[in-house]
Amino acid sequence: MTASRDELGRRGEDAAAAYLRGLGYRILGRRERVLRGDIDIVALDGRTVVFVEVRTRSDTSHGHPAETVGFAKQRRLAVLVHAYVRRHRLENESVRIDVVAVTFDAAGKPVVEQHQNAFDDPG
Numbered sequence: 001m002t003a004s005r006d007e008l009g010r011r012g013e014d015a016a017a018a019y020l021r022g023l024g025y026r027i028l029g030r031r032e033r034v035l036r037g038d039i040d041i042v043a044l045d046g047r048t049v050v051f052v053e054v055r056t057r058s059d060t061s062h063g064h065p066a067e068t069v070g071f072a073k074q075r076r077l078a079v080l081v082h083a084y085v086r087r088h089r090l091e092n093e094s095v096r097i098d099v100v101a102v103t104f105d106a107a108g109k110p111v112v113e114q115h116q117n118a119f120d121d122p123g
Helices: 005-022 071-087
Strands: 026-034 037-045 048-056 094-104 110-115
Touching (some): 005 026, 005 037, 005 048, 005 094, 005 110, 026 071, 037 071, 071 094
Parallel strands (some): 048 094
Antiparallel strands (some): 037 048
């Protein structure tokens, strides 16, 4: 049975969070609601606040999940990050935006790739 899109997304976010924890990141929040959008994961990498966009696909037959973060998504994510930073008074903190791409192999095991500083702030 094929997983629903929401279920696949949740599995991808769970895999991304586990991967980041394995690298020593501290997860501060998941699905953080800001304005009219969500930031998938907010984490702490040392002293840097990292905003993570998780992109999940069941496989790469229709392209790599990281390729789905186009300019419009980048702009929207930058707006959400700026709002989060203001709300939590993090203006003096080091921040970055990462993209974590998750696909699943034939056995259903997640394959996770992190792209640090995935794009310059287009905002």
